[in-house]
Amino acid sequence: MLRGRTFFDNLNHLVQVLKYVKEVVIISQSNKTNLADCFINLIKLASIIKKIPVEFHKNFRTHCINKFNERWKEFQYDEFLLAFFLLPEYKG
Secondary structure (H helix, E strand, O other): OOOOOOHHHHHHHHHHHHHHHHHHHHHHOOOOOOHHHHHHHHHHHHHHHHOOOOOOOHHHHHHHHHHHHHHHHOOOOHHHHHHHHHOOOOOO
């Protein structure tokens, strides 16, 4: 397993995803976190997941996308989207 050509590449991608997930959890638990922070962090997490190479990590990438989509559906309320877009900090 350790002698495989892609082991360290795979490990690097996993570390990148898990590192950002950890940071998102820590930021989300802050007393100063607002709805905009949640949206922005979800979007950043989607970007990280999208960067996982399909040819090496198809099952892991698919699992991440499915879990992300489940969480994203929790934010699919018009009131949440309106509150996000009306925040003064939102800049496009």
